[in-house]
Amino acid sequence: MEKRVTFSRRTIGILFAVPQLLLIFTFFYWPAGQAVYWSLTLQQPWGGGNIWVGLDNFRSILSSADYWNSIAASLVFAAISTGLAMFVALVLAALTDRQLTGSRFYRVVLIWPYGIAAPALALAFRFILAPEAGFMAVVNQAWPGFWDPGLDGVDAMASIIAAFSWKYVGYNFIFFLAAFQAIPRSLIEAAAMDGSGVIRRFRDIQFPLITPTIFFLLVINITESFQDSFGIVDIMTSGGPANATNLMVYKIYSDGFKGLDYSGAAAQSIILMLLIIVLTIFQFRFIERRVHYR
Amino acid sequence: MVERTPILNFVTHLVLFIGFVLAVAPFVIVAIAASHNLKDVNDVPMPLLPGSDFWLNIKTAWTTADLGPKLLNSFIMAAGVAAGKVIISALTAFSIVYFRYPGRTFIFWLIFVTLMLPLEVRIVPTYAVVANVLSPYQTILDVTGLSWLIEKISGVRIALSFGLLNSYTGLILPLIATATGTFLYRQFFLTVPDELTEAARMDGAGALRFFIDILLPLSRTNMAALGTIMFLWAWNQYLWPLLVTTDQSHATAVTELKQLIPNIGGIPEWNIAMAGTLIVMLPPLIVVVAMQRWFVRGLIATEK
Numbered sequence: 001m002e003k004r005v006t007f008s009r010r011t012i013g014i015l016f017a018v019p020q021l022l023l024i025f026t027f028f029y030w031p032a033g034q035a036v037y038w039s040l041t042l043q044q045p046w047g048g049g050n051i052w053v054g055l056d057n058f059r060s061i062l063s064s065a066d067y068w069n070s071i072a073a074s075l076v077f078a079a080i081s082t083g084l085a086m087f088v089a090l091v092l093a094a095l096t097d098r099q100l101t102g103s104r105f106y107r108v109v110l111i112w113p114y115g116i117a118a119p120a121l122a123l124a125f126r127f128i129l130a131p132e133a134g135f136m137a138v139v140n141q142a143w144p145g146f147w148d149p150g151l152d153g154v155d156a157m158a159s160i161i162a163a164f165s166w167k168y169v170g171y172n173f174i175f176f177l178a179a180f181q182a183i184p185r186s187l188i189e190a191a192a193m194d195g196s197g198v199i200r201r202f203r204d205i206q207f208p209l210i211t212p213t214i215f216f217l218l219v220i221n222i223t224e225s226f227q228d229s230f231g232i233v234d235i236m237t238s239g240g241p242a243n244a245t246n247l248m249v250y251k252i253y254s255d256g257f258k259g260l261d262y263s264g265a266a267a268q269s270i271i272l273m274l275l276i277i278v279l280t281i282f283q284f285r286f287i288e289r290r291v292h293y294r
Numbered sequence: 295m296v297e298r299t300p301i302l303n304f305v306t307h308l309v310l311f312i313g314f315v316l317a318v319a320p321f322v323i324v325a326i327a328a329s330h331n332l333k334d335v336n337d338v339p340m341p342l343l344p345g346s347d348f349w350l351n352i353k354t355a356w357t358t359a360d361l362g363p364k365l366l367n368s369f370i371m372a373a374g375v376a377a378g379k380v381i382i383s384a385l386t387a388f389s390i391v392y393f394r395y396p397g398r399t400f401i402f403w404l405i406f407v408t409l410m411l412p413l414e415v416r417i418v419p420t421y422a423v424v425a426n427v428l429s430p431y432q433t434i435l436d437v438t439g440l441s442w443l444i445e446k447i448s449g450v451r452i453a454l455s456f457g458l459l460n461s462y463t464g465l466i467l468p469l470i471a472t473a474t475g476t477f478l479y480r481q482f483f484l485t486v487p488d489e490l491t492e493a494a495r496m497d498g499a500g501a502l503r504f505f506i507d508i509l510l511p512l513s514r515t516n517m518a519a520l521g522t523i524m525f526l527w528a529w530n531q532y533l534w535p536l537l538v539t540t541d542q543s544h545a546t547a548v549t550e551l552k553q554l555i556p557n558i559g560g561i562p563e564w565n566i567a568m569a570g571t572l573i574v575m576l577p578p579l580i581v582v583v584a585m586q587r588w589f590v591r592g593l594i595a596t597e598k
Contacts, residue, residue: 003484005491006394007501013393017401020386020476027471028408030430031419038419092313095306106310108586110317115582115589117530117548120574123555124324127564134564135323137338166320171593178594198302227414231532235551249414249533256418257537265418272415280410 032273038266057267067268069243070251077161077229077247082221085165086214089172094202096173097180107177114170118163118231125163126236149237153244156237160245163232164225172217179213180206219283223276248272321575328352328569335565347565355570359550360542365577367462367539368529368546374466375528376521383475383520384513388505390476391483392491405473413468414533420468421537424458460541469528475520478595482516483509519592522585526578547574 007013039057041050061067092110096103113121127134131148140147149156183206191201230249233239239246239254246254248268256265327335330345356362390402413420423429432455435441458464486509494504535546554570556562582589 003391003488003491005488005495006392007495007504009501010393010395012501013389013395016385016389016393019382020405021401023382023467023471024405024408024473026427026430027420027423027468028411028416029404031416031423032411034419034422035416088313091309095310098303098306100303100306102307102310106314108583109314111586111590112321112579112582113317115526115578116575117532117578119532119548119551120571121320123551123567123571124320124575126555127327127568128320128323130562130564133336133338133562134327134340141338166316170317174590174593178590192297197297198299223412227412230414231548234532234536235555249417252415252417253533257421262418269415269418273411276412276415277410 035266035269035273038263039270041263043262043266053263057263058271061264061267061271066243066246067251070246070248073157073244073246074226074248076157077164077245078222078225081161081164081168081225082218084161085168085221086172086217088165089169089176090214092169093173093176093180094206096177097206098198110173111170113167114174116167118167118228119235121167122160122163122232122235125159125166129159129162149241151241153241156241156245160229160232160236163236164229167228168221168224172221175213175217176210179210183209216283219279223279226272226276321579324568324572324575327564328355328572330565332561332563332565335568336561348569351565351569352573355554355566355573358566359553359570361547361550361570361573363543364545364547364550365573367544368548368577370462371465371469371531371535371546372525372529374462375469376525378466378470379475379524380517380521382470384479384510384517386476387479387483388509391480392501392504405476408471408473409477413472417533417537424464424468424538426455427458427464428456459538460544462544464538465535465544465546466528469531469534475524478516478520478592479513481595482513486512515591516595518585518588519595521592522581522588523592526581526589529578529581550574 038050040052040054042053042057043050092106096106096110129136129147129149131137131140131150136147147155149159187205188201191205196204226247227249229247230253233245233247233250237245239250249272252265252268252272255261255268326342326344327340328351329348330341330351331347334341334345386405390398390405426432432441435444458467490508491504494508499507530548531546532548536549539545539549551570551574554567556564556567
């Protein structure tokens with residue numbers, strides 16, 4: 001869509017775009033290019049020259065067991081937390097959309113968790129799920145040694161998944177509810193007239209009509225699970241125990257800023273960038289075209 | 295709504311109520327834990343009735359993590375990002391919607407691409423740029439040979455250097471450098487009727503006049519939505535402030551939470567930690583509750 005009526009002073013037009021362009025050049029394109037350059041060279045942490053090494057950084061990363069472990073942990077985290085957050089949100093939104101008494105109230109409250117900073121809720125969950133105090137301690141009293149995120153990798157992963165999913169249920173809920181409410185009431189009433197029950201209507205009318213939202217949220221949740229997980233991991237587990245929760249962004253941070261391996265961190269950034277670009281392209285090409293029932 | 299389904303209605307109420315409990319429980323637990331003394335908070339099970347040390351714990355957390363100035367820093371950063379986004383996105387959208395100039399489509403795509411890569415994945419080089427924000431331009435001058443030329447002609451050696459670490463500018467600017475708001479405005483500007491522009495032009499208004507007196511007042515709803523969403527997003531940033539503020543004086547409230555994690559060994563001071571968490575959680579929660587309408591609207595509009 002284009003405007004028919006426009007202004008003719010081109011210089012003014014370009015000037016309006018200049019602040020944004022300067023910003024994205026300085027803080028987006030330059031660093032992104034820098035990351036590519038660094039990933040192909042060996043950088044000294046405090047400046048002072050660099051050596052061209054071609055794809056060596058990628059080779060050494062892709063042959064490191066730690067890195068594959070980090071990818072595996074990220075994928076497990078992404079899959080389980082996305083699945084959990086989306087399923088719970090879908091159920092809650094579908095039920096809220098039935099508009100029984102009190103649904104207004106739920107519509108307000110269920111959104112709250114999304115407003116909270118990931119590190120703040122991480123600290124809250126760290127307490128709630130602490131093995132010696134809080135709530136899992138009760139379980140530990142009954143079965144000693146049942147739960148300890150500080151020692152057991154699976155427990156630690158479960159903790160960060162719980163914290164992340166809790167926040168994103170709120171987010172997904174907003175979108176699912178908006179999608180449900182966009183479905184014309186007359187459609188559902190017509191189906192009810194034809195004798196289909198609530199479950200049948202959900203399966204054959206509402207669910208197909210919200211598939212675009214489902215796929216959209218799927219991509220957003222996976223991408224967010226790569227980035228927004230940093231605060232949760234840093235506060236709850238610091239990547240431990242034994243790297244069980246060393247997710248990709250956390251590894252970039254700890255290799256780059258704690259290990260001062262700029263080249264290795266840059267190469268990891270490039271791999272993560274490619275992963276996210278592929279996901280985004282997938283979203284725009286595939287989903288926007290194929291999944292459209294209206 | 296259409297027919298009577300008593301059993302299903304019961305299940306609906308039950309499930310929604312469980313969802314409500316799960317959504318609110320962490321807030322309640324944090325508040326209760328923040329009100330106990332050191333012994334009670336570590337009791338198993340923790341007493342579920344509030345204790346009496348609430349204000350004491352809040353005070354201790356406030357001084358331990360030095361939250362006063364930190365909350366102010368968070369506020370400055372969040373407000374700065376929100377204001378910057380609202381203004382810069384409006385300018386850019388105006389430029390790409392209301393003007394025809396060569397390279398317009400190219401600029402559109404340049405901005406569009408920034409949606410793909412979040413700050414977290416290009417964090418290391420962005421940090422390097424912020425450490426000396428003029429380094430890109432220095433490198434360009436060096437590589438093109440311009441700095442050699444200038445040195446030959448004027449005898450002045452060019453060494454551009456301007457660090458933004460530990461400054462509000464360094465905190466704010468990189469967070470503004472994305473396209474989120476631009477497309478929100480673009481969608482809206484495209485729906486503004488052409489007749490309005492024609493009428494304004496006939497009355498002798500130039501581009502600037504039209505933008506300030508007609509377009510901006512019309513976009514107030516969008517500004518509120520975008521501002522709310524960006525304020526929350528910036529307030530909740532963690533990784534970026536953690537890196538940029540090596541000096542305590544510019545640290546934000548969210549990064550300060552790390553100081554409150556009880557150290558291993560000794561009885562963990564969870565009551566203080568939870569009091570701090572509560573303080574840091576509260577401002578965004580208030581924004582969400584007070585600005586719910588704009589928040590929901592902004593979320594849905596910026597993402598789609």
